[in-house]
Amino acid sequence: MSHNKILEIQNLSMEFGGLQALDSINITFYEKEVVAIIGPNGAGKTTLFNCITGVYVPTRGNIFIQNPYTQMKEKINGLKPNIITRKGMARTFQNIRLFKNMTVLENVMIGRHCHAKAGIISAMVRSKKTRDEEARIIHDSRELLKKVNLVDEQYEYAKNLSYGYQKRLEIARALATKPFLLLLDEPAAGMNSKETAELMDLLKEIKKDLHIALLLIDHDMHFIMNLSEKIFVMDYGKKIAEGTPEEIQKNPLVIKAYLGENI
Amino acid sequence: MFSFKEIKKSFLISLWFMFLTFPLMVIKINPETHSILWEWKNMLWVGIGTFCISLLVRFYQARNKKKSLSKKLFFADRKIPTSVIVAFLFFSIIFPFLFSNYHVNIMTTALMYIVLGLGLNIIVGLAGLLNLGYAAFYAIGAYSYALLNYHFGIGFWLAIPIAALLSALAGILLGFPVLRLRGDYLAIVTLCFGTIIRLILENWDELTFGPSGISQIPRPTFFGIEFSPHNVTTYIYFIALGFVFFTIFMVNRLKHSKIGREWQALREDEIACEAMGVDKTKTKLSAFALGATWAGMMGVLFAAKTTFINPASFTFIESVIMLSIVVLGGMGSISGIIIAALILILLPEYLRELGNYRMIVFGLSMVVIIIFKPHGLIGNVKKNYKTDYDVSQ
Numbered sequence: 001m002s003h004n005k006i007l008e009i010q011n012l013s014m015e016f017g018g019l020q021a022l023d024s025i026n027i028t029f030y031e032k033e034v035v036a037i038i039g040p041n042g043a044g045k046t047t048l049f050n051c052i053t054g055v056y057v058p059t060r061g062n063i064f065i066q067n068p069y070t071q072m073k074e075k076i077n078g079l080k081p082n083i084i085t086r087k088g089m090a091r092t093f094q095n096i097r098l099f100k101n102m103t104v105l106e107n108v109m110i111g112r113h114c115h116a117k118a119g120i121i122s123a124m125v126r127s128k129k130t131r132d133e134e135a136r137i138i139h140d141s142r143e144l145l146k147k148v149n150l151v152d153e154q155y156e157y158a159k160n161l162s163y164g165y166q167k168r169l170e171i172a173r174a175l176a177t178k179p180f181l182l183l184l185d186e187p188a189a190g191m192n193s194k195e196t197a198e199l200m201d202l203l204k205e206i207k208k209d210l211h212i213a214l215l216l217i218d219h220d221m222h223f224i225m226n227l228s229e230k231i232f233v234m235d236y237g238k239k240i241a242e243g244t245p246e247e248i249q250k251n252p253l254v255i256k257a258y259l260g261e262n263i
Numbered sequence: 264m265f266s267f268k269e270i271k272k273s274f275l276i277s278l279w280f281m282f283l284t285f286p287l288m289v290i291k292i293n294p295e296t297h298s299i300l301w302e303w304k305n306m307l308w309v310g311i312g313t314f315c316i317s318l319l320v321r322f323y324q325a326r327n328k329k330k331s332l333s334k335k336l337f338f339a340d341r342k343i344p345t346s347v348i349v350a351f352l353f354f355s356i357i358f359p360f361l362f363s364n365y366h367v368n369i370m371t372t373a374l375m376y377i378v379l380g381l382g383l384n385i386i387v388g389l390a391g392l393l394n395l396g397y398a399a400f401y402a403i404g405a406y407s408y409a410l411l412n413y414h415f416g417i418g419f420w421l422a423i424p425i426a427a428l429l430s431a432l433a434g435i436l437l438g439f440p441v442l443r444l445r446g447d448y449l450a451i452v453t454l455c456f457g458t459i460i461r462l463i464l465e466n467w468d469e470l471t472f473g474p475s476g477i478s479q480i481p482r483p484t485f486f487g488i489e490f491s492p493h494n495v496t497t498y499i500y501f502i503a504l505g506f507v508f509f510t511i512f513m514v515n516r517l518k519h520s521k522i523g524r525e526w527q528a529l530r531e532d533e534i535a536c537e538a539m540g541v542d543k544t545k546t547k548l549s550a551f552a553l554g555a556t557w558a559g560m561m562g563v564l565f566a567a568k569t570t571f572i573n574p575a576s577f578t579f580i581e582s583v584i585m586l587s588i589v590v591l592g593g594m595g596s597i598s599g600i601i602i603a604a605l606i607l608i609l610l611p612e613y614l615r616e617l618g619n620y621r622m623i624v625f626g627l628s629m630v631v632i633i634i635f636k637p638h639g640l641i642g643n644v645k646k647n648y649k650t651d652y653d654v655s656q
């Protein structure tokens with residue numbers, strides 16, 4: 001297994017008014033890894049995601065990404081979310097944020113847009129080049145829908161999908177941007193055990209077929225322990241532990257902060 | 264059929280209406296004797312009328328709830344059949360030869376509002392940016408032509424692209440400060456923009472000739488040939504019709520292109536949009552610019568049609584009518600906007616015989632449409648991206 005760094009977080013802090021949501025976080029991610037972040041509610045996990053993806057500008061610290069294909073390393077804090085997405089990181093949201101009144105297919109197509117060139121003029125002229133590009137977007141998007149098993153629903157409005165389907169659509173949409181790191185904020189939350197099992201299979205398949213790194217937040221221990229190779233534990237904005245699932249399960253600090261006595 | 268509760272509700276509503284309309288309907292002043300006439304009979308009519316309408320609405324709503332969703336969408340989610348389109352096309356082409364100039368003139372105005380509605384639809388319906396100052400772009404187009412013609416003798420056809428460009432620039436100018444705003448805040452700023460433009464037109468006498476406006480604007484020519492006053496009405500009608508076709512064609516293309524989908528995504532969720540790599544700034548500004556373009560072009564046509572413009576033609580009410588067309592038509596739907604523009608422009612014209620009651624009937628019909636079709640006359644038609652294109656290459 002290769003060990004190229006893809007994301008390096010150094011001394012990252014984020015304050016909201018007086019509230020220290022993130023406190024000097026240091027984390028490094030490697031290529032093709034599946035990593036989980038766990039921690040009680042309010043620990044700052046979503047805030048960490050928002051800092052990485054450019055929704056928030058961190059108060060202190062640095063975030064670097066290194067593209068695994070070009071090996072180019074660059075600082076990304078302060079960049080806009082859309083720029084960061086183009087650099088190869090995509091995310092899903094804790095509260096589903098689909099384009100509700102657009103069809104399932106269109107949702108995924110939007111994700112693919114960042115690899116398309118067509119502008120306003122070409123939209124009006126609609127040359128052969130533009131039509132080819134459009135057809136490719138449609139084709140690629142449909143392939144992704146096949147992957148997440150939503151191809152039968154492609155002309156349905158996103159708002160009409162069931163909760164589990166919507167979560168899967170969000171993953172497909174994020175994948176459409178061709179990321180090398182996919183960030184999933186509580187993908188299994190609110191799912192029943194059957195849906196969770198399906199999601200687990202899907203994520204394993206994504207990892208196997210697309211060779212991308214996954215970073216996931218979740219509370220479902222079975223889900224986390226089954227999927228991830230490495231776990232970071234956060235509490236009150238601090239990273240309090242890291243290790244393999246087995247190490248984390250035995251770590252007394254973690255048990256105290258989060259897992260309770262029953263695991 | 265109705266529960267007692269519903270009847271009671273309708274009764275209370277009618278009481279409330281009787282109270283509201285009391286000063287308007289009951290107290291009449293006899294100007295000769297300077298005494299007050301109490302018209303109690305009117306109050307009774309208002310009461311009975313409101314009661315019946317309210318019951319009718321309730322009945323309709325109850326029936327609608329029972330119907331399955333698919334049935335309710337019977338009209339909404341369908342493409343308009345080709346035969347209807349062909350019939351409309353045919354009718355629109357022979358129209359000026361069947362009716363008098365008076366009717367052709369009115370229809371030309373309606374056609375212009377179709378274009379305006381479709382243009383505003385880019386900003387409001389597709390990109391979801393509420394705009395209450397659209398008439399400002401209309402004004403910019405009209406004044407561009409009038410002034411360019413006055414000073415430099417620029418003709419109608421050359422003025423069209425220039426005005427389109429100038430209004431697009433104005434659209435970007437308005438877009439920059441409102442990039443962060445949404446919903447009601449955006450409505451306020453755009454409303455102010457519309458008012459500012461009108462005030463500039465009214466007060467900058469040296470440039471715009473102030474409230475007295477600009478007259479003797481030349482009508483459009485046909486490759487340098489001027490038409491007789493009788494024929495020019497028909498000619499302008501066909502120019503407007505041409506614009507309608509051109510706009511439908513272009514807006515349809517834009518809607519189902521990369522930029523069009525990005526506009527819609529921006530309307531749905533800005534944060535998710537950015538997370539998907541869509542440049543929010545560029546997308547918003549392009550919606551403002553492209554939306555304004557159509558208003559600019561229609562402004563030129565308006566100036567050429569009336570041969571006289573002044574700031575009073577571009578008031579807030581004008582913007583409201585344009586917005587009403589988009590909202591009534593069903594946000595984002597092209598055929599809905601066409602029907603709404605026809606209703607909203609033709610209805611007040613042909614209701615002129617009703618005199619003072621014209622605007623009341625007009626307002627009432629709008630309320631009725633909103634009640635019975637809360638999502639607009641025609642909902643959005645889903646696009647099925649069917650391609651036979653082979654991408655294996």
Ligand SMILES: Nc1ncnc2c1ncn2[C@@H]1O[C@H](COP(=O)(O)OP(=O)(O)O)[C@@H](O)[C@H]1O
Binds near residue numbers: 039041045046047
């Ligand atoms: N935009 C914000 N403004 C103020 N406080 C915030 C904001 N976002 C998150 N917080 C606070 O930061 C802390 C961490 O939140 P979050 O990252 O959502 O936790 P979680 O680990 O459950 O995802 C919470 O106390 C939350 O209230």
Ligand SMILES: [Mg+2]
Binds near residue numbers: 045
């Ligand atoms: Mg969270």
